[in-house]
Amino acid sequence: MEIIVAHTAGFCFGVNRAVDSVYKNIGQQPLYTYGPIIHNPQVVGELREKNVIPVNSLDEVEEGTIIIRSHGVSKDVYDTINRKGLTYIDSTCPYVKRIHKIVDEYSKKGYQVMIVGDREHPEVQGISGWSNGETIIVEKTEDLEGLNLSKTKPICLVSQTTYREDRFESILKALKDHQYEVEGFNTICKATSDRQQEAVKIAKMVDKMIVIGGRDSSNTKKLYEICKKFCKETYHIETLEDLELNKFNSNDKIGITAGASTPARIIKEVITAMNDLENHGNESFEELLNQSF
């Protein structure tokens, strides 16, 4: 068995920074995070035990410190925090902050703001909240059909940081092909594109691919889709418990990658399990499945 682990697997710079800011402030009571600090139920559960409470609305917070996660928030969330006199720690990823600035600036200049991304994703909702006017959110080229876009107003096109680059590029091209005046900002984070490119490279080389990350993690889901294109046997798991070891055998070449919110500990557990599988050769898989790592 050969195991190839992506160098880019796991926490990116922005997530690392946000998670660090939480751990540094544990003990300050009460401590809240605006939404779960990362899309990883294991980490969020551990933090809850340390009295770090994720909230979905500022209505739930009357005092204490609130941490803004790497996804960032809309302008009105800062206004509410200030109005309520809450203390806040801003862990918005600087790459997301840059998008807020672009949207703020261009919407003030009269551009129509268009975001390429998952409309339900908190980062996209946060970005949308920096536009002065209506924001258009598109997920794929087909979403452009039927939109009532003004040709008299230029478009400012940005992307969710963790979105697929091919989708952003094809939407930008479609707008240009239809003679819209568009200022395109490819705001996809390099951490994401590096991770995706490395995943493609590995997926093309292996028999089976394991993608580790939270079920609700948008960047992990995209990583899975991309890998699946090049490696039919791609498995998305949240933790080692989801891994069906009997799907693997000792002749396999296996690739492992992980989303931006997957802790190193969980990745390590999976690698250890796969290495163990390799070391046990043809021994019964049952025996391996019963081991605790």
Ligand code: F3S
């Ligand atoms: Fe920031 Fe990129 Fe991570 S935008 S949160 S470093 S994926």
